[in-house]
Amino acid sequence: MNEPPLREGPTDPRSVHRVVLAPRGGEMRLESGVPPLLGPGEVLIATAFSLVSPGTERAKLDLAGKSLLGKARSRPELVSEVLDKARREGVGATLRAVRRRLGESLPLGYSSAGTVVAIGARVDDLAPGDRVAAGGGGYALHADVVAVPKNLAARVPDEVPLDAAAFATLGAVAMHGFRLSGAAVGETVAVVGLGLVGLLAGAVARAAGCTVVGVDVRADAIERARAGGFQAAALPDAAEATVMSASDGRGADAVLICAASADNAPVVLAGRLARDRARVVVVGDVPVDAPRETYFGKELELVVSRSYGPGRYDPQYEEAGHDYPAGYVRWTERRNLEGFLRLVADGLVDPLALVTHRFPFERAPEAYAALGSTPGSVVLLEYPPLAARPAATPRERAGSRTPSPRRSGRPRVGVIGTGSFAERILIPAIRAAGADLASVASAQGRPSTIAEATLEASPESLIASGLDAVFVATRHDSHAGLAAAALRAGIPVFVEKPLALTHAELQEVGEAWASAGVPAMVGFNRRHAAAAAEVRAGLSRRPGPAVVAIRVNAGPVAPGHWSLDLDVGGGRILGEVCHFVDLAADLLDAEPVEVSATAVRSGAAPQASEDLVATVRFSDGSVATVAYTAHGDSGVGKERVEAFAGGEAWLIDDWRSITHSSGGRARTRRADGDKGHARGVAVFLAAVREGERLEPEFRRAMATTRATLAVVEALSLGAPVEL
DSSP states (O other): OOOOOOOOOSOOTTOEEEEEEETTTTEEEEEEEOOOOOOTTEEEEEEEEEEEOTTHHHHHHHHHTSOHHHHHHHOHHHHHHHHHHHHHHOHHHHHHHHHHHHTOOEEOOOEEEEEEEEEOTTOOSOOTTOEEEEEOTTTSOSBSEEEEEGGGEEEOOTTSOHHHHTTHHHHHHHHHHHHHHTOOTTOEEEEEOOSHHHHHHHHHHHHTTOEEEEEOSOHHHHHHHHHTTOSEEEOHHHHHHHHHHHTTTSOEEEEEEOOOOSSSHHHHHHHHHEEEEEEEEEOSSOOOOOOHHHHHHHTOEEEEOOTTSTTTTOHHHHTSOOOOOTTTOSSOHHHHHHHHHHHHHTTSOOGGGGOOEEEEGGGHHHHHHHHHHSTTOOEEEEOOOOSOGGGGSOOOOOOOOOOOOOOTTOOEEEEEOOSHHIIIIIHHHHHHTTOEEEEEEOTTOOOGGGTTSEEOSSHHHHHTTOOSEEEEOSOGGGHHHHHHHHHHTTOOEEEOSOSOSSHHHHHHHHHHHHHHOSOEEEOOGGGGSHHHHHHHHHHTTOSSOOEEEEEEEOOOOOTTOGGGOTTTTOHHIIIIIHHHHHHHHHHHTOOEEEEEEEEOOOSSOGGGOOSEEEEEEETTSOEEEEEEESSSOTTSOSEEEEEEETTEEEEEETTTEEEEEETTEEEEEEOOOOOSHHHHHHHHHHHHHHTOOOHHHHHHHHHHHHHHHHHHHHHHHTSOEEO
8 A cells, every 4th residue: 555664663852854844935844853742632643645735835835935025915914914013013023023924934734644653632533553644734744743633634444545545635625615516416517727626626526426527727737637537628718618518508507616816717717607506616716706797697606615624723623622513514624534535445536646746755845846847746745664763652751861051140941832922022031031041842843943942842841851940831721730830840930821710720820839939920021011110110109099091902813713712722801801900900019809890792701701891909999990802993002001199190002102190291201112021031030040939929920810810700790709
């Protein structure tokens, strides 16, 4: 079956490689790293073959090779995002973010096949030794070993070789598009665009008993379609006559648009090929701009196919592993993978007949050169056996070892989680504060901008590696557990907000901190901003209680983003409103004693609320409100802080200006937009050097986290909650 044997062998933790694309210039290279972390709902797969997508990956290559202006013209929606960010956060911060993004390497691949070598705790339908096809961008990469959620892995029938199984993801795309067409046995299906997906879609339609007519602008694609079993194929000029001839003069019962085009020519052509009241399905990347006269005149139905099928882009399905019942959703993403593999097993579809090039994995850059130079190329990467056992097993604790020496006065720190925030904000702040970044641990591996740090096999091995401090910047559900683990090991810890998602987690961290006797800090950075310090100093002179009003125009988060998952991110109250509850407590230098809240009712769980007003009463009689919304206009500043006490008032406007009013006169000065990130890190690392426990700061972070949890409780109860 042309399959490499199961990988096994001695130890080398850096034997795993993957194909990455450098965004500047489109350079291809192999990047090394440790094996991916295996999640509880994932399977670890030793890759045997991966398929280079001639459409999606070629488009990424083309975009990477363009100038900055060319990129902007190709992706105008991203230009709009950049301009919005500049309005909200300033030109300097936006330029830094753009430069960082342009410097990131991009892992490639999303369709592969191999052998399961390990399974997570929540995987009960796959086992080590199973042959599987895997799909999904960010998961089924061109890499030696990949960790893939169970719903994106399908068992391969014994009759199917793994090189053929590597086509399953693109086969599922074709199958889902065909299903949406509603075509039945004996009907005529026209396929516009005869790239790999178009050829597979035609093969699926043929297997379903349809008459298939292919259309493409390239003569070689026409010949391949005819050789692959299409009843007819033609160039666009002859397409109408060919379809009418194949359908006894009726026209196509369904049209699948599998082309990629900068204009709507394929959509226009599809309307001409379709019979009266037919269905047109857009599978490829084309502008969905249908000519009204044609589509109205024939009463055509236009449908856009979403990738592999139901479940795609749903984190509950893809990441959490929650399947849809077959009685309600018969053909999910995974079941489409399985369905395509069954067609291959039965001999109804032969994807290997489409292969034009095979390359060993280590020659992947040559494979991409072939993809770019030869139209219609279908390229498979073949993986040799790995010599390193950790490349095919879950990461394990590294064990004890002698740490590298600490330079005088410079703490050796480690970072758990190397996502965008850590790379863009935390790590530069750590370096600026005079610390050595010694180790990182991340499921995504080590970014190219963190070359000096050792890439640890797991968070546990990083904690056990003899560091002076640990920074936790993972997803929210792991903050409390990792912070508590570091504290129990006697290591100072800086944990990004939120500190905890439940009272039980908060208690765990509190107990670990109480017995540790080392510094701990939560990433409530706004209390460290210079503008906040000025207001706090002014309020400290107040003769009595004060009023603080904070308005946050947060803007929307993309649907499906992990932060909205209540189990993983906790929602925006616990993940973001916590910042402003903490800021109010710090400005007032008082403890919260009662919380009430009202939200715009959306039918979602109270914890998922994104538009709300929370009121916090403090121990000295002061009151603070936090008005938080996800649905304001981006032209309005994101954050506004007002404080009133003793005949004076202070206003922080989006951290760009601060106004002090007293005696009927107002004085405004510009601020630099700094929100205190770097200052907070510097304070923490200074405490690490000096052995200061930061007890008042951490106790307040505990109190404001408890108050934020009370915001959710107040929304649930519809009544104030005393703390």
